[in-house]
Amino acid sequence: MKHLTLAAAMALLSAPAFAQVSTQGDAAAGEEVFARNCVACHVVQNGDEVLAGRNSKTGPNLYQMPGRTPGTYEGFEYGDSMIAFGATGAVWDEAHFVAYVQDPTGYLREQLDDNRARGKMAFQLRKEEDAYNVYAYLVQLSAPAAQ
């Protein structure tokens, strides 16, 4: 028994850091949410390969955003508050993502405990369920199997 427990722990430890498997979302439904709400500003692009979106660069590339530090996609000009959020040691996971996309500025204010914080993302996703689904979709696109 003891050996089994150790093996299970080792398997967990060796899982890739970014594979934040979504617990609640439905990736297929999330694909539609992304196409309807996010493509105006975001692309999901692995190197030269566009996996989703219409190549808009208004927002940062969301490829492998799950597990990434907020505000760190190279070459994108983030707002100061997003960079400050990343500096807190936060990492994009399902909980941060779902709250952020429903109210970007409000969430940054709460996380930074600063009423003057501002998000540059001029969009709010209304339904929490849509947020879970689009997160599951972005996790799926970021997994090695999707490359």
Ligand code: HEC
């Ligand atoms: C009107 C344009 C616009 C739309 C629509 C939009 N975004 Fe954004 N998004 C942005 C911008 C600009 C930023 C950078 C925010 C900042 O620097 O404060 C951003 C940042 C983000 C980030 C943080 C990424 C990082 O690298 O830290 C995530 C996650 C995100 N958006 C997800 C989404 C999702 C999912 C949707 C669709 C439901 C969406 N966004 C719709 C413009 C948009």
